[in-house]
Amino acid sequence: MELIQSISLSSSASTILFSSIPNTYSQLYLYASLRNDSTTSSSPALRVALSSTANYDLGYRETGSSSVNEGNYSSKVNWQDMYGGVISEQKPSNSFGAFYMSIHNYAQSVPTTMVAQGTSNASESNPNAGVYGGIIRNTDVQSSINMIVDYGNFKAGCLVALYGA
């Protein structure tokens, strides 16, 4: 595995984008430490889009202190919402959520598969975690990764690194 590129935010940004990803790897690995600048939601959603995800199936399981959500996204739109991975301004202070995404077959003529997981902390006693797995049922080459958060912006200090293998 080798580092392709990384982004370290020195000031806030609404969108983080890796473009022109080389198609010379078999797999991509995205590691991110994320925080947003909004106090609106204690559990911000991270929206991730590959360049071509128009037909995907995504299953998920999300856990919190008092509930578990699980199921499948059926909307099959380009953006995938993932919880656990972004810490909000509510708490804890100055910490960043942990997010990881593995993308396989992104440059081959077979469906792209992916798995992602993230953890954030709605409060000291209420950690959130999400696990996601998906298949993109077209065979397009994925050449970009676009990230936004559902409330506010990514805060300065966020770090996102893209590796290839």
Place this chain on the structure above:
Amino acid sequence: MVRKMSTNTIGKEMSEKLYKVEVDCSTGLETRTELTPEEVTEHEIMQQESQDKAAIIEAAAQDKADAKASGIEKLSALGLSDAEIAAITGA
């Protein structure tokens, strides 16, 4: 609950300038650009979609939790002990 949200505040949060940070992986060039009005609109739509989706899932989870609580209450009224209810429901 896993998903927590309140009313939409996109208008308020979008009153500031929005920026995109992009790194071109073929060149290593990193750029920071202000979103165009069209990109701001698209960004607002995407954020709203995410919030709407979360609201739907949150409502479904709440319905499920309410049904479970109601079921447990009825089992208790039938005379089942807490241990017996837990054995049945896994709660």
